[in-house]
Structures are given as C-alpha cells and as structure tokens.
C-alpha cells in the first residue's frame with residue numbers, strides 16, 4: 022500500500038471502511054490487525070477494541086472447529102480457504118439485521134480466507150472477508166422447501182396413481198375371475214353328465230368282467246376233460262396261446278382300475294371347478310369349526326393316512342358364523358396340499374385359537390416348503406407346481422376367495438426343506454355383515 | 470487431437486512434467502507441515518483427453534468404481550479449469566482431528582472438512598505449478614457436486630463445458646491414517662496457449 026499515491030490510499034481505506042462486507046486482517050498469530058466498519062456495526066465491537074486481540078479469544082466459539090487449520094493452510098500453502106453458510110451457518114454470531122421481518126435469527130455468512138504476501142512472496146497476513154448470505158440463503162431455503170413439498174405432492178400423486186392402477190387391476194382380475202367362473206361352471210356341468218354315465222358304465226363293466234373271468238375260470242377247470250380228445254383240445258390250446266389269456270386277464274383288471282382312477286381325477290377337477298365357481302353354495306350358519314375340521318379329515322383320510330400323522334391342538338372355540346361347506350373346502354385344500362408336499366412321511370399339525378373377535382387355525386406340515394420366488398404366486402388361479410393331472414392350481418385361489426368372502430385373512434409361512442404353515446383368521450360374525458352383500462352372489466351362483 | 474499432440478510435443482511435455490514434479494514435492498512438504506504427518510502425493514501423469522475418453526478410462530479403473538463423494542474446486546485466471554476431488558467418505562472421520570475439529574462431528578462438519586481438504590489439495594498443487602510458470606490463478610469456493618455416486622456417472626456428456634482438457638490424476642495418501650483421496654486436475658482448453666507460451670520461456674531459459 023505504501024506504493025499507492027496518497028489520494029488512492031485514502032480511497033482504498035475508504036473502500037475498506039464502506040464496503041458492504043466484513044474485512045478482517047489477521048497476522049500469523051491470528052491477532053486482529055484490521056476490523057472494518059461492517060464488522061464494527063454487526064458485532065458491536067469497536068475497531069479499537071478488536072485490534073490487537075486474538076480472533077479466537079474475542080470469538081471463542083470459532084476455536085476448535087477447523088478454523089485454525091484453515092488459517093494455517095493459507096499461511097503454508099498460499100491457498101484460499103472458505104466457509105459456506107450451507108455447512109457452517111455463520112462464523113461470527115451476528116444478529117440478522119432483517120430480523121424485524123422474521124426469518125433467520127442470525128446473519129448467515131460466506132467467508133473467505135485469502136493470503137496477503139510480502140515482496141518475497143511470503144504470506145504475512147490473512148484477509149478474512151465476511152459476506153452476508155442471509156438473503157440468498159433464505160431464498161434458497163425457500164426454494165428447497167418448495168421443491169420438497171413439490172416432491173411430497175408428486176409422491177402422493179404417484180401413490181394415488183399406483184392405487185388407481187391396483188384398483189383397475191383388481192377390477193380386471195375380478196372380471197376375469199367372473200368369466201373364468203362362468204366358463205368353469207359351464208365346463209363342469211357339461212363334463213358332469215358324460216362323466217356320470219361313463220362312471221356307471223365303467224363300474225358295470227368292472228362287474229361284468231369279473232363275472233366273465235369267473236366264468237372263464239370255471240371253463241378252464243373243465244380243460245382236463247378234453248385231454249383225451251386231442252382234436253378238440255389242440256385248437257382250444259392254440260386259441261388260448263394266440264390271445265395270451267393270462268396277460269389279458271391281468272391287463273383287463275389293470276385297465277379297469279386305471280380308468281376308474283382317471284375318472285376319480287376328472288371328478289375331482291370337475292368338483293374343483295364347481296367349487297371355484299361357487300356352484301354349490303350353502304347358508305351362513307353358526308358352525309363348530311372343529312367339527313368341520315374333523316369331518317374334512319375323514320373325507321380326505323385316504324389321501325393323507327399313508328403320508329402323515331395328523332396332530333390336533335384344539336383350543337376352545339366359539340361358534341363361527343360362516344359358509345361351513347366352503348370353510349371345509351378350504352381346510353380340505355390345505356390338508357391335501359400338505360400331504361402332497363410331504364415326500365415320505367411327515368406330520369400335519371392343526372392348531373386353533375381365538376383372537377380379536379375371531380378364531381384362527383393353522384395347518385402346518387413337515388413337507389418340502391415353498392421356494393421364495395414361488396410363494397408370492399401360490400394364491401394365483403392356475404398356479405401349480407404339480408404334474409399335469411394331479412394339480413389344477415385352483416385350490417389356494419379358491420381358498421383365498423372363500424376367506425376373503427368371510428372377511429378373514431389367510432397367510433403363509435414357509436421354509437424350504439422344513440415345511441409350510443398356513444394361518445387363517447376368521448371373524449366370529451362375518452355372516453351378519455355378509456348376509457346382505459352375498460345374497461346377490463349366492464343367487465347368481467345358483468343360477469349358473 | 471493430432472494438433473493437440475503437436476502442441477504438447479515431447480520437450481514441452483518433459484518441461485511440464487518437471488514443473489509438476491517440483492510442485493508436487495512442495496505441495497507434499499507444505500501439507501505435511503499442515504497435517505503434522507507424512508503426506509504422499511503420487512507423481513501425476515497427464516494426458517489430453519476428451520470427455521468420452523476420460524469417462525472410459527475412469528470407468529476402467531477399480532478405484533473409481535466405488536461410490537464416492539465428488540467435490541469441485543473451480544479456478545480461473547491464466548490457468549483455468551477445475552479440480553475434482555473424490556472422497557470415499559468412510560475415511561473422513563479420521564480427518565476430524567487432523568483438521569482441528571473437537572467434539573462430535575456432524576454431517577455439516579464432515580462436508581466442510583472435505584471441502585477444506587479439496588481446496589487445500591487443489592490449491593497446493595496448482596499454486597506450485599502457477600508460481601513456477603509465473604501464471605496467475607485464483608479460486609472460488611469449492612462445492613459438493615454429488616454425494617455417493619460413481620465418478621464415471623458424473624462425467625456424462627453435457628455435464629461439463631469443455632471438449633478437451635489437460636487431465637492430471639493425483640492421489641493423496643496420509644501416512645498412519647486410513648485416509649486417501651483422488652484428485653483430477655483439469656486444465657481447460659483456454660489455458661493451453663498461455664501454458665505453452667510459459668513452457669517455451671522455461672525451455673528457452675535452459
């Protein structure tokens with residue numbers, strides 16, 4: 022500054038004093054050498070009081086927060102150091118001069134530490150400039166708040182959108198289900214008739230064949246009588262050999278029993294389809310769930326007795342208003358699935374209990390479990406992992422719909438290799454609220 | 470590119486490498502004094518590169534694939550460009566004591582701290598180069614560009630306003646502290662002419 026002409030030097034001093042920013046000059050011990058008017062006004066500390074004091078003694082709150090290192094780095098590296106209101110709202114705790122209008126309590130500041138060098142290039146002092154960033158900051162914060170609320174609104178909107186999509190999907194799904202239901206009911210009905218007479222014919226056939234075989238055996242007893250009549254015996258023996266009578270007898274029985282098995286399967290599928298389309302609807306009535314479980318076990322005992330031991334842990338249960346045949350249907354599905362999941366021999370545990378105006382029952386098996394990527398799909402109609410012929414993939418979807426209709430909940434837990442547990446909760450009096458709104462669907466189902 | 474390679478011919482490259490080596494030595498010394506610990510600065514190799522080449526070369530390097538916080542320190546004057554500093558923020562707590570922070574470290578403290586390291590690193594390296602070449606350089610406040618992203622994502626077309634730049638990669642390691650950081654120093658095309666002039670003066674003086 023000594024090289025400046027007198028007049029310019031005065032002007033520079035004036036500028037330092039008048040500039041609308043804080044200017045502080047520090048020496049290498051962080052002692053204040055210059056304290057401009059801006060600093061005087063906002064700190065309330067006169068230049069005469071500030072000069073000669075250490076920055077950290079005058080403003081102890083600035084110590085121990087990295088400022089020393091900033092100053093040291095400027096001295097050592099001749100670089101610039103900064104503080105920004107975003108990360109450090111202020112270096113000096115000055116009241117916000119606009120606080121009359123509300124807003125920030127303190128002046129937000131951007132500060133820069135710059136090196137001042139002598140002729141040899143050595144840093145002798147630091148010029149600390151303090152800029153009032155309150156306006157920019159509050160503007161930016163307002164912007165941030167606005168964009169945050171915009172984001173919130175957008176999220177709300179997209180959530181709504183998602184819900185709408187879901188609702189639409191559900192609508193589509195239920196329409197699809199209704200169509201499938203109608204189709205199923207039609208198919209079931211159409212198949213039922215021919216299956217009926219094929220079934221009775223096969224039964225008759227079985228009877229006739231066993232009679233015929235009896236008769237044939239009786240004839241064979243007489244074979245020895247022909248021994249001396251070579252002319253008669255020879256062609257008979259030839260004919261017997263030609264048709265391979267022994268094989269024929271064996272195969273006939275096999276064929277009949279296989280056909281019967283096939284018919285049972287067809288009947289099961291037809292029954293599933295019928296159940297699925299609610300062809301056999303019954304009345305809402307107070308039901309003893311345990312009785313329902315027991316009779317269902319009896320019905321399916323053939324399917325499970327070789328596979329699993331059934332363990333019952335029954336609690337005391339109130340009567341539950343439900344469509345009992347449908348609840349039985351659900352239990353049956355779960356039991357059969359459990360038996361299917363058990364490879365060699367296992368345990369099926371049925372546990373019941375009460376909870377929150379309702380009852381729950383759990384059917385747990387020690388079977389193969391359900392892999393994670395499949396568990397989300399098991400309630401889908403036609404989802405099955407079983408070979409063609411043994412699974413329709415309708416059991417669980419039907420069960421799900423039935424439980425939904427009862428305003429209940431069905432959930433599943435499974436561990437691969439350990440087993441699977443289905444949990445069902447039913448309200449005690451779903452029928453009361455259901456009488457009205459299922460009336461329509463009952464009638465519709467019956468006309469199917 | 471061909472023209473650029475001509476501009477940065479072997480003599481000039483050697484001269485620049487020499488300048489950079491000296492600058493790194495000085496920067497390492499001063500930073501060691503600042504942090505009271507041994508500081509290692511890798512000797513940078515520089516290359517002229519466009520943004521696609523740069524992204525490709527960065528994407529190919531293991532150390533740039535982690536998620537990092539990216540800071541930028543712009544500089545202007547006769548040397549113009551940007552220093553991009555990359556931090557793996559998991560090591561930043563180590564820095565607190567080094568940077569003279571006492572007490573609990575908030576996210577804001579952490580940010581200011583890495584901003585400080587960014588401007589120290591850029592300033593120390595660049596000042597050394599500038600003073601040897603007698604070129605002026607001044608700085609504006611550094612800023613956080615992105616937190617926790619891969620660097621290659623950051624250099625997408627349109628994210629910078631230069632087509633070619635002189636790029637130097639410098640790695641800072643603090644001994645006995647698990648802290649390290651990578652810096653990419655970009656000299657913008659506009660600085661090429663003045664830089665070459667100064668290098669030629671330097672070469673003439675030899």
Ligand SMILES: Nc1ncnc2c1ncn2[C@@H]1O[C@H](COP(=O)(O)OP(=O)(O)O)[C@@H](O)[C@H]1O
Nearest residue numbers: 358359362399405406412413414415416417441
């Ligand atoms: N207890 C269980 N253990 C293992 N997997 C099961 C169990 N219950 C159901 N699943 C799986 O869910 C699928 C769908 O079951 P379901 O709807 O009853 O149809 P289906 O029994 O005709 O295959 C089954 O194919 C099977 O993969």
Ligand SMILES: [Mg+2]
Nearest residue numbers: 354358416417
């Ligand atoms: Mg099933």
